[in-house]
Amino acid sequence: xxxxxxxxxxxxxxxxxxxxxxxxxxxxxxxxxxxxxxxxxxxxxxxxxxxxxxxxxxxxxxxxxxxxxxxxxxxxxxxxxxxxxxxxxxxxxxxxxxxxxxxxxxxxxxxxxxxxxxxxxxxxxxxxxxxxxxxxxxxxxxxxxxxxxxxxxxxxxxxxxxxxxxxxxxxxxxxxxxxxxxxxxxxxxxxxxxxxxxxxxxxxxxxxxxxxxxxxxxxxxxxxxxxxxxxxxxxxxxxxxxxxxxxxxxxxxxxxxxxxxxxxxxxxxxxxxxxxxxxxxxxxxxxxxxxxxxxxxxxxxxxxxxxxxxxxxxxxxxxxxxxxxxxxxxxxxxxxxxxxxxxxxxxxxxxxxxxxxxxxxxxxxxxxxxxxxxxxxxxxxxxxxxxxxxxxxxxxxxxxxxxxxxxxxxxxxxxxxxxxxxxxxxxxxxxxxxxxxxxxxxxxxxxxxxxxxxxxxxxxxxxxxxxxxxxxxxxxxxxxxxxxxxxxxxxxxxxxxxxxxxxxx
Amino acid sequence: xxxxxxxxxxxxxxxxxxxxxxxxxxxxxxxxxxxxxxxxxxxxxxxxxxxxxxxxxxxxxxxxxxxxxxxxxxxxxxxxxxxxxxxxxxxxxxxxxxxxxxxxxxxxxxxxxxxxxxxxxxxxxxxxxxxxxxxxxxxxxxxxxxxxxxxxxxxxxxxxxxxxxxxxxxxxxxxxxxxxxxxxxxxxxxxxxxxxxxxxxxxxxxxxxxxxxxxxxxxxxxxxxxxxxxxxxxxxxxxxxxxxxxxxxxxxxxxxxxxxxxxxxxxxxxxxxxxxxxxxxxxxxxxxxxxxxxxxxxxxxxxxxxxxxxxxxxxxxxxxxxxxxxxxxx
Numbered sequence: 001x002x003x004x005x006x007x008x009x010x011x012x013x014x015x016x017x018x019x020x021x022x023x024x025x026x027x028x029x030x031x032x033x034x035x036x037x038x039x040x041x042x043x044x045x046x047x048x049x050x051x052x053x054x055x056x057x058x059x060x061x062x063x064x065x066x067x068x069x070x071x072x073x074x075x076x077x078x079x080x081x082x083x084x085x086x087x088x089x090x091x092x093x094x095x096x097x098x099x100x101x102x103x104x105x106x107x108x109x110x111x112x113x114x115x116x117x118x119x120x121x122x123x124x125x126x127x128x129x130x131x132x133x134x135x136x137x138x139x140x141x142x143x144x145x146x147x148x149x150x151x152x153x154x155x156x157x158x159x160x161x162x163x164x165x166x167x168x169x170x171x172x173x174x175x176x177x178x179x180x181x182x183x184x185x186x187x188x189x190x191x192x193x194x195x196x197x198x199x200x201x202x203x204x205x206x207x208x209x210x211x212x213x214x215x216x217x218x219x220x221x222x223x224x225x226x227x228x229x230x231x232x233x234x235x236x237x238x239x240x241x242x243x244x245x246x247x248x249x250x251x252x253x254x255x256x257x258x259x260x261x262x263x264x265x266x267x268x269x270x271x272x273x274x275x276x277x278x279x280x281x282x283x284x285x286x287x288x289x290x291x292x293x294x295x296x297x298x299x300x301x302x303x304x305x306x307x308x309x310x311x312x313x314x315x316x317x318x319x320x321x322x323x324x325x326x327x328x329x330x331x332x333x334x335x336x337x338x339x340x341x342x343x344x345x346x347x348x349x350x351x352x353x354x355x356x357x358x359x360x361x362x363x364x365x366x367x368x369x370x371x372x373x374x375x376x377x378x379x380x381x382x383x384x385x386x387x388x389x390x391x392x393x394x395x396x397x398x399x400x401x402x403x404x405x406x407x408x409x410x411x412x413x414x415x416x417x418x419x420x421x422x423x424x425x426x427x428x429x430x431x432x433x434x435x436x437x438x439x440x441x442x443x444x445x446x447x448x449x450x451x452x453x454x455x456x457x458x459x460x461x462x463x464x465x466x467x468x469x470x471x472x473x474x475x476x477x478x479x480x481x482x483x484x485x486x487x488x489x490x491x492x493x494x495x496x497x498x499x500x501x502x503x504x505x
Numbered sequence: 506x507x508x509x510x511x512x513x514x515x516x517x518x519x520x521x522x523x524x525x526x527x528x529x530x531x532x533x534x535x536x537x538x539x540x541x542x543x544x545x546x547x548x549x550x551x552x553x554x555x556x557x558x559x560x561x562x563x564x565x566x567x568x569x570x571x572x573x574x575x576x577x578x579x580x581x582x583x584x585x586x587x588x589x590x591x592x593x594x595x596x597x598x599x600x601x602x603x604x605x606x607x608x609x610x611x612x613x614x615x616x617x618x619x620x621x622x623x624x625x626x627x628x629x630x631x632x633x634x635x636x637x638x639x640x641x642x643x644x645x646x647x648x649x650x651x652x653x654x655x656x657x658x659x660x661x662x663x664x665x666x667x668x669x670x671x672x673x674x675x676x677x678x679x680x681x682x683x684x685x686x687x688x689x690x691x692x693x694x695x696x697x698x699x700x701x702x703x704x705x706x707x708x709x710x711x712x713x714x715x716x717x718x719x720x721x722x723x724x725x726x727x728x729x730x731x732x733x734x735x736x737x738x739x740x741x742x743x744x745x746x747x748x749x750x751x752x753x754x755x756x757x758x759x760x761x762x763x764x765x766x767x768x769x770x771x772x773x774x775x776x777x778x779x780x781x782x783x784x785x786x787x788x789x790x791x792x793x794x795x796x797x798x799x800x801x802x803x804x805x806x807x808x809x810x811x812x813x814x815x816x817x818x819x820x821x822x823x824x825x826x827x828x829x830x831x832x833x834x835x
Contacts, residue, residue, distance in 0.1 A: 309719075311718065311719060330721075331718060331719055331720070331721040332721040332722075332723060334721070335721040341719065343719055348713070348715050348716065349715045349716050349718075349719040350716055350719070351713070351716055352708070352709045352712045352713045352716050352717060352720075352779075353712065353713060354708070354712040354713075354779045354780055355705075355708060355709060355712060355779075359705055359708075359709070363705070363709060363717070363720040363721075363722065364720045364721045364722075366702045366705055366706070366722075367702055370701070370702045373701045373702050373703060374700060374701055374702075375700055375701060375702060375705065377700070417720065
């Protein structure tokens, strides 16, 4: 194994990006970044959000033009002026969001864009043969005649990669290919990545999952704040090393846990069910407690949270708050009873992007800031400034539009909005997804403030280190039902076993 | 070092933003000034008191509808196409019931009937989530049909010439009363949109309905309110139109929906919801009215006038979409 690895290190350099700089209004996204990628290697690029990974890849794909620096392919300087140009040069991008047509078959999708045809009529036999050829080269195990919409997410991702691979690219960029996959699907993805590598393609692998990077990559490049911090062979590096390089600090600082005395039960949920989503969900959260909620994508965590908050309906079950049974049919009722929900999708459900920080912070409590419908502007301003400051929103200039803020600061605005409602129960759905490590730590300090004031917190997160670090108990969901309730101090393996349904309780 | 450059870059962005904001604000008023200069060069009649009054009176009837249509646009309700019908029912009831009830009660009944039609729009669009274009077309057709049945297809004549006199009379010898009524509603509409809870909700609902819903905003009620308001205001416009003309027929409101949409769109209120304001819509209205007036004074036939308005609205919508896409591409 080490033989083949070292031989791959000697492979010819297929891509050299040299001194790449790129500025956008307000940020220097990349500062003289160098990148060397060899054929037949998996080259991981890691870094926090905003480190410059996606900007660098967009430059490689011809979406952006660099302000400075040059790109060499096989030693020849090229100018990549558009994604089409990049594709002609053998660069294939597979983005996180799938770009497949769900109603077409696998073969039709793979050939989309360059469908074999005579006079506009598709040559179906040739199309199918072509798809079959690509799929078998990749050993993909997907039937070309299946309709894409009926496939699982992981199979769709494989189709997407096959589509990119059809033109025999020299460089394949995979952007977070495993982010929506479960553990065993990840292994199937890895087989495919190794297959690509062994066919001689240079695979650029972008991922937040550092343990996966250790497993699959030959070389790793770390970006931080638009600079290339280090590029080295994977052998001998640890995830802790990578985190240190990415953020310049240790993991224990990222998820601080505030020790708080746990009080009486605040929220009790029993027999909560909705056909096709979740069934017989039963738990309680106490004041000052953080109840972690873990599970695979699609296990029903978000659905349960949305049902409790009144965003979606449930078929049966009861919600009891401070000993009183409640029927919550809308978010407005949930807010009145003291439940707050920080949604999973910040862009879609969390913020009104075109409105100011002030209007976003006060949106959920606006009627209480008004007399006969007329907003008391001074009071609204004071409250917004107070909450923005408490949440360390930077900059705390509340008349700015929220879309001018970074992801982490936007999330703080969402938290400020719910802080303003003085909730008894705070449900957080992936509160630190897509924010940088500094903001992660800030957000967990804020959550600590909530529990210190006696708020009961439900924390939904796909990041196991996060759930394990801060939860007092961990509720694990599997296929819509609770598969385990784990005490504090449980390991990632314990949680994963329950999440994949390997233990039944 | 990095600190300085990034804050410099930031201030540059803010300057750019401010510049493009100022540009968006100034474009329509500046265009109006250009039109006024051009108009006074083209026709000696243009800059006369009587012509200016004429423009203002024409603007008043459309302007009251524009206030409502602004709410519809901002809540992402697309457009209210039932305006010709709700205006007609207002005018017809005000004149038809005038002799029996007295002018003011009859006017009130007209406005209430139009508001009721607006509420039906609101219920169907806000609560049942039917497409606004289809809903308002259907409701408009039903209301208009009812109005036609009510008057039996003939013209209703008014019997209260004093009210006509009053509405067109000039307060302090300068401003016609009807213009003051319009100004009062424009100011009230502006305050409603910019200073009240309903106003903030309207922006939130139009800008991001999912986030508004998840932030305990009554999305359905807010959307419905925009249509109820437009119904009522269109009814009021119809009443004023009927009272000033002292005649009303079912086709009295024809074209007002298109005028209002043109004004709102030219004023830069986004068809995609969430941005715009009453003053901007008013600026758009003034531009369109002055342009129309110049064409009338120049003796331009009706068909090319329609062509010009159509081009204006298509251009403004294309510009809006283009600006949004450019903004979102970062």
